[in-house]
Amino acid sequence: MRIGLLTEGGYPYVSGEAGLWCERLVRGLEQHEFDVYALSRSEREEAEGWVPLPPQVGRVRTAPLWETVDDGIVHGRRARRRFAESYGELAMALCTGAPGDPSAGLPGDPGARLSGDLGARLGGGRGDGPGGESAEVSEDRSALEADRFASALYGLAELARDEGGLPAALRSETAVRALERACRAPGAHRSVREARVPDLLTVAARLERALRPLSLDWYEDDDLGSVDLCHAASGGTAALPGLLARHFCDVPLLVTEYGVRLRTHYLTEPDSSPAIRALLAAFHGRLAAETYRRAAVITPGNTHARRWQERCGADRAKLRTVHPGMDATPFAEAGEFPECADPQTLVWVGRVEPAKDLVSLLHAFAEIRRAETAARLRIVGTPSGPEGAAYLAHCKGLAAQLFPDEADGPHAVGRNPVSFEEIGGPELPSRADAYAAGALVVLSSVVEGFPSGLVEAMFCGRATVSTDVGAVVEAIGGTGLVVPPRNPRALAEACVALLRDPERRERLGAAARARALELFTVEQNVAAFHGIYLEILSRTPVRRVVLDDTGEPLPFGVPAEAHVPGRWSDPVARVAARGGAGEPHNGPPGWATDGPVRATAPVPAPEGAAR
DSSP states (O other): OOEEEEEESOOOOTTTHHHHHHHHHHOOEEEEEEEEEEEOOOHHHHHHOOOOOOTTTEEEEEESSSSSOOOOOOOOHHHHHHHHHHHHHHHHHHHHHHOGGGOOOTTTTTTTHHHHHHHHHOOOOSOOOGOOOHHHHHHHHHHHHHHHHHHHHHHHHHHHHTTTHHHHTSSSHHHHHHHOOOOOOHHHHHHHHTHHHHHHHHHHHHHHTTTGGOSSOOOOOOTTOSEEEESSSSSSGGGGHHHHHHHOOOOOOEESSSSSSHHHHHOTTTOOOHHHHHHHHHHHHHHHHHHHHOOOOESSSHHHHHHHHHHTOOOOBBBOOOOOOOOOGGHHHHHHHHGSEEEEEEEEEEEEEEGHHHHHHHHHHHHHHHHOTTTTTEOOBOOOHHHHHHHHHHHHHHHHHSOOBBOOTTOOOOOOOEEEOOOOEOOOOOOOHHHEEEEEEEEEEEEOOOOOHHHHHHHHTTEEHHHOOTTTTHTTTTSSSOOOTTTTHHHHHHHHHHHTTTHHHHHHHHHHHHHHHHHHHHHHHHHHHHHEEEEEEEEOOOOOOOBBSHHHHHHHHGGGGGGOOOOSSOOEEOOOOOTTOOEEEEESSSGGGGOOOOOSOOOOOTTTTTO
16 A cells, blocks of 8 residues: 655654654555655754665655745735634634643643643633533533634635645734734633733744645645555644645545654743743644544554543544554664673663753662662763753762762772763663663653663663653563652662662563563564554545446445555465465456456346345
8 A cells, every 4th residue: 555654853854753663664564655745843854864765665755844934925815814714713712722621631740730730721620611611511612612623724724725825824914913813802711811922923933833734735636645544653743734635635544643742842831931832732732632533543652642642632442552663683682691781780871851860860879879889870871952961961060979989999090880971982882782781770760751761671681670750661561660750769779679689680671571572673563553554444435436337436346455455576376365276366366456447247146045
């Protein structure tokens, strides 16, 4: 089949965030064809180029989200009126509702406090609707607002298709005034009523960027209209082309999310004004709800993401959890020889940033050293941006204060029991070498999505001690120890327990490796998506026309399987699936041909046969 792969800031760019799993998926499904539709986030991303593409990638189309587009289109009076009406309806939907109240937050999630506060501002508590409405009335109102948002979104899409684009209109004074009217209208939430002109300009600019796919020319019959299935590699803006392909061309949509865009918004917008946060949260929530409503299947990468999707209105019947596929080959040697690790060394591997809470890890290690004086801690990773570099410098200073250089004797050179290292040096040439350097791998994060670093440690057969955040418990199961986040004492006690019990450490490491090889390999990921592709196509009406004897289209003339042609890898004779024993057959079966076929006359049943 032919898949339209939709990405934002990912595949096929070298520095793309979700590029690795997309590349593994495309290379693993070599029997299918892929057309890639990629949205880039920065000039640097485009300058770094693409990864090498396999032969099954037939076409790549890209569009930038980072540059200001001047389309030069001058809209007439009717087009301006249509835009004002549709954009005004969109703005009203953002100001008067919170779909499914995703802003209420999720238990145990670090974004719950932020989102809970926002949820209170957006209309009250968890049980009652806005203004003290009953749950039933609130639900009906939410459904009405969802329809209002969808109608406005597709109205803008149809206008963009008719007029050739809307970038200038989405940044125009008309858009800003429509937002202002919606914020001041009766029924608008208190937080958005306080929006000032700079807030409105910021929101208009952010919405223009998020809605830029409306103006692309990707939705014709020879583009996304010609694929059998759209697969969005994330929600949000990346899924918008899939929504429009479904709207204009009735192409089924599959949405995969390893992190939910609404949750990301809560965690990355703490410094914005309440009005900006409320309006953008409403937009991301509305877009997520519409995406989940229109998608044929939704595949969260873990239970944590699945809970957020359900909070945003996803139908449980559409959800299929598909864990990320990771390549276990580089970690095979370390996993087969776990006894080579230093039994007194703890290892932390990852990106250095505040969310990883290395400060708590260092304080925990201070307690570990009091119990196990020979223990060492190796922190392996590079900083993530300027904030990460500043955080790394702070952690190095803290380590120097907590652990003065120690020497084995009066004439020996002192050394610190905590070392900060990077992968690629002579001692740690690869990530596998980093995990293999210690007998125990530690994760101290306060925010985490799917812990890929932990899974790599599991491939290496290492026991782990982790904080209970994100999808950590789901990933490790019962093969490691889990402690509350921001609790150095609990972290230290768990680490000391495993350092003093090598047999238990070995059992946990072996169980962790077996679990990772069963659940988190590339092979299981590719097989899962292959099955989902076939499931969606089997439930999708075939768009190929079959003619009867009079030349008219024949309803239900082709089975759904005919829309999924096989790729025959060699010309050797094959046994026909329906042709009896031993009959040779070359090429695809006749019922899977591409061109229109005429229906054959019905064969009369033998006399006396049961009807």
